Amino acid sequence: MTTYSSPSITVLTxxxxxxxxxxxxxxxxxxxxxxxxxxxxxxxxxDFIDVVPANNNLxxxxxxxxxxxxxxxxxxxxxLEVSLLKFNSTHHKLPTRYGGVHGPDIKHVAHYHNLSVDDxxxxxxxxxxxxxxxxxxxxxxxxxxLDKKLYTxxxxxxxxxxxxxxxAIGGEQTGIYPETSPGGWQIIGHTDFKLFDINAPSPCAFxxxxxxxxxxxxxxx
Amino acid sequence: xxxxxxxxxxxxIQDQGRTGSRHLGIGQSGCIDPYAQIICNRLVGNPDNCxxxxxxxxxxxxxxDNDYYIALHGTDMKATVNxxxxxxxxxxxxxxxxxxxxxxxxxxxxxYLAIGGIWQLPTPILGSYSTxxxxxxxxxxxxxxxxxxxxxxxxQYKTKIGLGAMLPPKSTHIRVYEGPHNKLLSExxxxxxxxxxxxxxxxxxxxxxxxxxxxxKLEHALSLPSMAVMPGSIQLPPSxxxxxxxxxxxxxxxxxxxxxxxxxxxxxxxxxKPGDFLHFEFVSLNEATKAQQKLTSHLNQLKIALEYKNxx
Numbered sequence: 158m159t160t161y162s163s164p165s166i167t168v169l170t171x172x173x174x175x176x177x178x179x180x181x182x183x184x185x186x187x188x189x190x191x192x193x194x195x196x197x198x199x200x201x202x203x204d205f206i207d208v209v210p211a212n213n214n215l216x217x218x219x220x221x222x223x224x225x226x227x228x229x230x231x232x233x234x235x236x237l238e239v240s241l242l243k244f245n246s247t248h249h250k251l252p253t254r255y256g257g258v259h260g261p262d263i264k265h266v267a268h269y270h271n272l273s274v275d276d277x278x279x280x281x282x283x284x285x286x287x288x289x290x291x292x293x294x295x296x297x298x299x300x301x302x303l304d305k306k307l308y309t310x311x312x313x314x315x316x317x318x319x320x321x322x323x324x325a326i327g328g329e330q331t332g333i334y335p336e337t338s339p340g341g342w343q344i345i346g347h348t349d350f351k352l353f354d355i356n357a358p359s360p361c362a363f364x365x366x367x368x369x370x371x372x373x374x375x376x377x378x
Numbered sequence: 379x380x381x382x383x384x385x386x387x388x389x390x391i392q393d394q395g396r397t398g399s400r401h402l403g404i405g406q407s408g409c410i411d412p413y414a415q416i417i418c419n420r421l422v423g424n425p426d427n428c429x430x431x432x433x434x435x436x437x438x439x440x441x442x443d444n445d446y447y448i449a450l451h452g453t454d455m456k457a458t459v460n461x462x463x464x465x466x467x468x469x470x471x472x473x474x475x476x477x478x479x480x481x482x483x484x485x486x487x488x489x490y491l492a493i494g495g496i497w498q499l500p501t502p503i504l505g506s507y508s509t510x511x512x513x514x515x516x517x518x519x520x521x522x523x524x525x526x527x528x529x530x531x532x533x534q535y536k537t538k539i540g541l542g543a544m545l546p547p548k549s550t551h552i553r554v555y556e557g558p559h560n561k562l563l564s565e566x567x568x569x570x571x572x573x574x575x576x577x578x579x580x581x582x583x584x585x586x587x588x589x590x591x592x593x594x595k596l597e598h599a600l601s602l603p604s605m606a607v608m609p610g611s612i613q614l615p616p617s618x619x620x621x622x623x624x625x626x627x628x629x630x631x632x633x634x635x636x637x638x639x640x641x642x643x644x645x646x647x648x649x650x651k652p653g654d655f656l657h658f659e660f661v662s663l664n665e666a667t668k669a670q671q672k673l674t675s676h677l678n679q680l681k682i683a684l685e686y687k688n689x690x
Contacts, residue, residue: 168555169558169638196401206398207400207401211630213603214606218608291401292403292604292628294403294628295513360404361403364401
């Protein structure tokens, strides 16, 4: 029998509610699945300008501050309901070139864990990753599901420019850089998969709740 | 058409920004003082959400290649047209070939320039023409304007000229609604945050106003799960120097929040420049709502007054 500790619901300002379930006894992913479902329910209500899931929490931006009291009292009930909701998500396959010029840090990651480069590629490409939420920069996805054997500290000397499409590991997370930007994660590969295109009708390829997998396109030495 | 001769420290195209995409990591952007934007747009007969130029610090120059109605608002940058002084808060008729020069702002930081007409910009992105200076999209080319950049604006003369309107008063007294993490931070830290004056550090920009104080720092070692942040969120990094997030801020963050600047007071950050002092006060939701209603009624009164003037 799973128990839920009750969510903490705080008002951030006249039109903004913070719903926090980070103290839940379930795993981050199990709790997050309910957060996505609650986000979907809130989005469909039409009462919000923005609905932003983050790390086991949800921030709600109201259209009309007069709806604040209603939502403060209704959220707990909705939270109990949402486990029954079916959540729609998309699965993405990202063809990835590992190592060589595309993954300048893969040898370091392998060496750090006493693995071969092939082991790193196998471990990284066999996982299914969940898009927990997006943030940091447009289209950047916080992913869960990295194999513990690949947890690697960030570089002590961050790069001033990490190419767009770089697949990298930072601590307990893996991620893809949607645009060329500075960054301190260990770069192990590259994908041509377009994560973010501001001129597209929906600029981000991923949405919170989607699943992704990295498929091996090439392993370079 | 208008041409930027000198953009000064920073000049960018902004409207009221984009909403509805925060869950994709796309921030708001938009004018830091939306009231200045709305009021100067109304003075030249534009819709409220028409883009304007947000001009930081001044030392800028713009050449007009058509006759236009224009209005400046925000801080006084001792503007001149062909050498003749013009006042912020009033509309003027500008002739083809005229040059608008802005000197350095002395008592504020940002000025807004409305130009009457239809701005022929690239397709709006997610409902907004605002330049996102961090993610580099929107506006003319995703960046602040450069010398030589031209904006195609089809002039319209839809109002009477020589109209003036005041901005709601500016202030360095910032009202804040208490944050979700104040129980995690020490009571002493919260007291210090409220009881000290803070000054704006030089590393501030449209992403955030970074604050520092010679007398106090609010160091901590809290690490929290990431949550959504927005313009007005007051983050407290471990260094103990708060950051008030502004329009170009990221959408999520992991630092504890001291509180959220009430919506009505966020516009004051448009005029706070490096070195300026400010202080904070915690207020109730009721007070935040009243402050917001006061601004809304200021705009409503202006609307009625302009309709009356234009009928005369």
